[in-house]
Ligand SMILES: NC(=O)C1=CN([C@@H]2O[C@H](COP(=O)(O)OP(=O)(O)OC[C@H]3O[C@@H](n4cnc5c(N)ncnc54)[C@H](O)[C@@H]3O)[C@@H](O)[C@H]2O)C=CC1
């Protein structure tokens with residue numbers, strides 16, 4: 001929006017970068033999306049260290065959209081943990097979630113997205129770390145176990161921070177309804193309905209069975 005409205009060249013940085021681990025100087029990777037590779041190199045030189053490795057891509061849309069959508073998938077992973085469903089189910093959630101992230105970019109940014117961007121840190125790596133170590137996963141697990149709303153859990157567990165997953169699922173739900181694409185995104189839809197208490201969390205698996213490519 002800033003680039004379009006103000007004509008300012010913006011870069012976007014996303015990656016498997018849980019803040020406490022970056023602060024502890026543990027090895028990790030990150031992705032910068034920027035249309036101007038020369039400027040990207042300047043940014044890389046400014047922030048890369050031995051333990052914070054930067055890659056540059058021009059596909060800014062995918063980098064940015066991955067950062068938002070992975071939080072929805074992390075909620076589904078947390079629901080799995082809360083239900084005690086195990087690692088195979090969680091792996092299925094992550095895979096189906098990744099497919100929906102790719103499908104979303106294909107549907108909404110047909111000219112902008114490049115599939116290889118999903119293999120950068122901003123894609124599959126950020127998805128994995130968020131589904132194991134993020135706040136969306138942690139609070140979604142407690143949503144199931146404690147049967148409290150996300151608002152209450154945020155107040156109790158996040159010290160003033162807000163979860164991005166439920167809010168993003170709601171906004172994505174509106175976009176999918178507008179485009180009549182709800183049937184192609186059962187995981188995103190289920191997370192939105194569960195977070196709003198419009199679907200029992202146990203029904204998550206029924207929605208995963210609706211995954212279009214598993215028919
Ligand atoms: N904290 C972490 O370890 C990491 C976070 N991320 C991602 O970065 C994003 C932000 O996370 P944090 O900075 O940790 O969260 P945070 O809760 O500390 O900050 C989010 C900020 O966004 C603002 N905000 C929320 N909704 C808004 C809206 N609709 N309009 C304008 N401002 C709004 C909030 O007021 C808050 O200042 C999330 O998508 C998260 O998944 C990515 C990597 C690591």
Ligand SMILES: O=C(CO)COP(=O)(O)O
Pocket residue numbers: 015016017018019071074126129130133134135136137164
């Ligand atoms: O995005 C994250 C790690 O890359 C952190 O995810 P949460 O917002 O769920 O904590």
